[in-house]
Amino acid sequence: TTMDAFHLGCPALHSHPYSGLKPKHSNMVFLKTHKTASSTMQNLLFRFAERNNLTVALPIQACGHQFCYPRSFTTHSVHQHTLPPNIVTNHMRFNKAELKRLMPNDTIYVTILREPGSMFESLFSYYNQYCQSFKRVPNGSLEAFLDEPWRYYKPEENYSMYARNTLTYDLGGDKDRPAKDVSYAKAFVAQVERVFSLVMISEYFDESLVLLRHLLSWDLDDILYVKLNMRTPSSKQGLTDDLRKKIRAWNSLDAQLYDHFNASLWRQISAVGPACVAREVRLLREAQEKLMKRCFGEGMPLVRSAAEIKNKELRPWQPSGKVDIVGYDLPVNITQSFSSQDQELCLRLIMPEVQYTKMLLRSQL
């Protein structure tokens, strides 16, 4: 069966005869960075937590669905009914010392980075009305911003962290440290490396998940997902090489983080065995397809713009009228023939972050 093949995979990691029986690791912090596929990861972790009766740390009401981001994380932002937690995954600005006070000693730290070009293009479009540095650019032109970023960017302004080195900021670093301060960048990368056991890469999401599965001794079923929080193609802009270069120069700290951890990811893949990782990725995609059929019938899940989604619980948050974030609906004819267990799973797979956070909080009260 697929499951047997899955367990037989990657012999390098199964040198211990009983390693297949190793208990699943459940204490983890996933630093949810912005516009990096982190909502897809968060949804996967929420489902894992529910299936295994784990406690997810959730923000107090005053902090919204984030731990009072963009302020640095403190334990005061954690709802008392979600203590002591096994899993932390809602948005925050990372603060290791405070997390250490909150979490068990065996907590594993994981995060995710995305290629700076496509990440910045996504940020620019998603936060175009939210972030003043973007809002004041004529015609919402990414080119205009990148030609003269200092004309639009005010480092001290609200939400300026979406306009420069967002990953560095989310990780707790100094987004405005000048690029010529080489030793800062190096020391920061080293610090991130010491804390995080795995830094996932959005472009290699499935490969990253396979490494995560190995790190935590999870099953194939634990890493199934549906892509969340996507923009419609019409909300996206292609990037020229020149634009990509300018984005990297403007976000040079993030670019250094990305280059470093992209290389580490491939080193980790090499260590496990590239063929074995590729096999698990294939098995993951096959299992995913089966699950899609079960939940959504033949073909793909029903990708819809928010207004078209009948069930309000399934509408993703829309940052502004200028960008469309798509979500999913469950097909009615299929849901009628569902077992209630399947219905719960399929519903959760496509539940957006804000709604799922609220639901989890209610269930943990």
Ligand SMILES: Nc1ncnc2c1ncn2[C@@H]1O[C@H](COP(=O)(O)OS(=O)(=O)O)[C@@H](OP(=O)(O)O)[C@H]1O
């Ligand atoms: N599995 C997977 N692999 C690769 N990319 C993925 C995946 N899932 C989501 N996405 C893309 O991630 C973008 C949304 O990121 P986030 O969920 O982190 O955004 S948010 O900060 O929480 O709002 C968003 O990018 P853009 O569409 O470019 O905006 C999603 O399309």
